[in-house]
Amino acid sequence: MFQANKRIPMQHRESVADGLMAIVGEFTLPIIKKNVDDIILATEDEIIETTKLIWEQMKIIVEPSCALTLASVIANKERFKGQKVVLLLTGGNVDLVALPWQKVGKD
Numbered sequence: 417m418f419q420a421n422k423r424i425p426m427q428h429r430e431s432v433a434d435g436l437m438a439i440v441g442e443f444t445l446p447i448i449k450k451n452v453d454d455i456i457l458a459t460e461d462e463i464i465e466t467t468k469l470i471w472e473q474m475k476i477i478v479e480p481s482c483a484l485t486l487a488s489v490i491a492n493k494e495r496f497k498g499q500k501v502v503l504l505l506t507g508g509n510v511d512l513v514a515l516p517w518q519k520v521g522k523d
Contacts (some may be wrong), residue, residue, distance in 0.1 A: 421449065432516045433463050435481030435507065456495075458487035464516045466490060470505065479507040480516055 423445055431437060440448065458466070466487035467480045485503045489496055 432460055432467075432480040433484050435479055435509070436484065456488045456492050458484055458491050462487040462491050468517045474505075476505055477508045477510060478505050479510050482507040 423440055423442065425439075429437075463480050463484050467478065467483035470476055470478050470483055470486065482505055486505075489501055489503065
């Protein structure tokens, strides 16, 4: 969507970061185009590993949708080398019975 410079309908996909599965609105896209330089991505595995890292190392309960920000920075660390980076960690809407890293390799 961002690189295409237009709204693109997405097929439903399963994602550990399901909190980010919203469709960008027609009024939102021009704001994004005006104020955002780039959008960087992370894989499902990177999101899961980073969620676990935040839980274990920072002792903060976050949902995978939140961990995506740090996962993207870690996956692109050379891009951010020597820069100050601010990430907002929010969202504790997590099913403690079904932690995403417990599912890895069980499919």
